[in-house]
Amino acid sequence: MxxxxxxxxxxxxxxxxxxxxxxxxxxxxxxxxxxxxxxxxxxxxxxxxxxxxxxxxxxxxxxxxxxxxxxxxxxxxxxxxxxxxxxxxxxxxxxxxxxxxxxxxxxxxxxxxxxxxxxxxxxxxxxxxxxxxxxxxxxxxxxxxxxQSYQDVQTAKAYLGDGRKVLVFAPDSAFGKSNVEAVKNVLGQQATVTDIAVPATATDFTPFANQVRDAKPDLVFVAWAGTTAGAMWQALDQQGVLASTKVVTGLDIRASWAGFGAGGTKLNLLAHYFDxxxxxxxxxxxxxxxxxxxxxxxxxxxxxxxxxxxxxxxxxxxxxxxxxxxxxxxxxxxxxxxxxxxxxxxxxxQPMFQAKLTGSGDALTATPTGTIAADDAAPPAR
CATH class of the missing domain: 3.40.50.2300 (Response regulator)
Incomplete structure (x- = not known):
């Protein structure tokens, strides 16, 4: 056109x-x-x-x-x-x-x-x-x-490997609860799934990041959206979560990528879409x-x-x-x-994507590392 x-x-x-x-x-x-x-x-x-x-x-x-x-x-x-x-x-x-x-x-x-x-x-x-x-x-x-959330989690499934402890870090909202339920549905048969429901109004994430670190999960699934994402990621990085376990999350809009901070390149990303x-x-x-x-x-x-x-x-x-x-x-x-x-x-x-970030700040670039076929990401029939 x-x-x-x-x-x-x-x-x-x-x-x-x-x-x-x-x-x-x-x-x-x-x-x-x-x-x-x-x-x-x-x-x-x-x-x-x-x-x-x-x-x-x-x-x-x-x-x-x-x-x-x-x-x-x-x-x-x-x-x-x-x-x-x-x-x-x-x-x-x-x-x-x-x-x-x-x-x-x-x-x-x-x-x-x-x-x-x-x-x-x-x-x-x-x-x-x-x-x-x-x-x-x-x-x-x-x-x-x-x-939908289930398709996100299906995309994250490949990152679990032989892990047996999964923790979902999400807001206490309809969006967050949907992700918790989806993770339990997809990974619950091969791993123990727990969650930390963070108040949607939270601005200090340090106490919640400490809870994640102390739980020592094999995989942390982070489902977050909105303007507080930068503070949340900073807390997870500062409290050593990104260095101590495998953290999987969805790739948000490009304007948010800098909010990953220094830990952005450490993340394993599932992607609905990116340019x-x-x-x-x-x-x-x-x-x-x-x-x-x-x-x-x-x-x-x-x-x-x-x-x-x-x-x-x-x-x-x-x-x-x-x-x-x-x-x-x-x-x-x-x-x-x-x-x-x-x-x-x-x-x-629909197909879903896996990705990694390279670079830093405004120069971050998303690179596809895998594609999940539409049938493989399909949610169970309701």
Whole structure:
């Protein structure tokens, strides 16, 4: 896709921005899609990538027209600030205006509240970066465009080797609990799994780092997201955790990499995605559309969401059940490679990556060290 085509796309797609979750009236005669995600709040950086990826995916899936047949796709963006109450309010407002398709949910806590709302009102809901496993199989109308915690843990499994003691270090939140459950499900039969649930509001991580060190695990699985990650990693490194045991964690957005500090190159990384993890036409289209040309962690989630929604709208723009049927079993080529919506529970089967960091500071570079095939990373059927 050439950059000059982006101007044509913006002219073809009506985009209604809302700052407080109060979408404007739907455009008459258009195919209306509501995207409720974190424009602000602790996960705003993730939300920004998702939205950029969504716009690029919409251009890619519609051949740079922003249209399906003679109808324009009208996208209304609403901010939930990572708050489930605001998300539900915005979703209800959109549904009340006749929207049949919702997307977004940067936060797992938000996704878990919007999913039942979609089922109650029989509207299609394609959740975004929210990683909680509970979204898979939540209901007939709920799908996901990103990975889930179980797929992260499957990617980490290869790092355990002959180890028998696993400790999960995670926040006491829906995201953290989902990771603990996933680790127990994947590794519980070959290792003893314990966890340290850190208050989501914590800013001093030294006491928790000491608990990890004193437990002497063979593998520490760290699941963390948000602005306190830098302080958390510093504490783990200073208390000797990174030097005394094998620490596995997910590779977060690029802006966070410097937050690993001096211990970044010591980590064994599982990766949902990073720039250069895969190369294909979808990746090249995204790369040209993203400001600066550098893709990041949650760009593929937005890109895939747009592809899924376009496919669903092509099948039946006025009927959610027809859209659901079109997505079940749908396999398509996206930024990460081939993605498949598992028909029975709507898990999104996808390749996952292992990586190491080299360099330091802003010059850190992620290098792929392995790829986990989609079938090998697949979660159990729900």
């Amino acid at each position: 050439k950059p000059k085509h982006l101007g044509a796309l913006l002219a073809a797609v009506t985009i209604t921005l809302t700052a407080c979750g109060s979408p404007q009236a739907a455009t008459d005669g258009a195919l209306n899609v509501g995207v409720v995600y974190s424009q602000s709040g602790p996960l705003a950086g993730y939300g920004a990538q998702y939205a950029e990826g969504f716009k690029a995916g919409l251009a890619y899936a519609t051949g740079n027209t922003g249209r399906i047949g003679d109808k324009t796709i009208n996208v209304t963006y609403a901010d939930d600030a990572g708050d489930p109450v605001k998300a539900v309010s915005a979703a209800k407002d959109l549904i009340g205006k006749g929207y049949k398709v919702l997307a977004g949910s940067t936060s797992s806590g938000v996704a878990l509240q919007v999913a039942p709302l979609a089922a109650e009102n029989r509207v299609l809901f394609v959740s975004g970066p929210a990683a909680t496993d509970a979204i898979t199989g939540a209901n007939r109308y709920t799908f996901r465009s990103g990975r 250069g993890a895969a190369d294909n036409p979808a990746y090249q289209a995204l790369k040209q559309a993203v400001p600066g040309g550098r893709t990041d962690l949650f760009h593929p989630d937005g890109f895939a969401a747009a592809q899924m929604i376009v496919h669903a709208l092509e099948a039946g723009p006025d009927d959610a059940d027809t859209m659901v049927a079109a997505l079940e079993g749908y396999s398509f080529d996206s930024v990460k490679g081939t993605l498949t919506v598992r028909a029975g529970d709507h898990a999104l089967l």
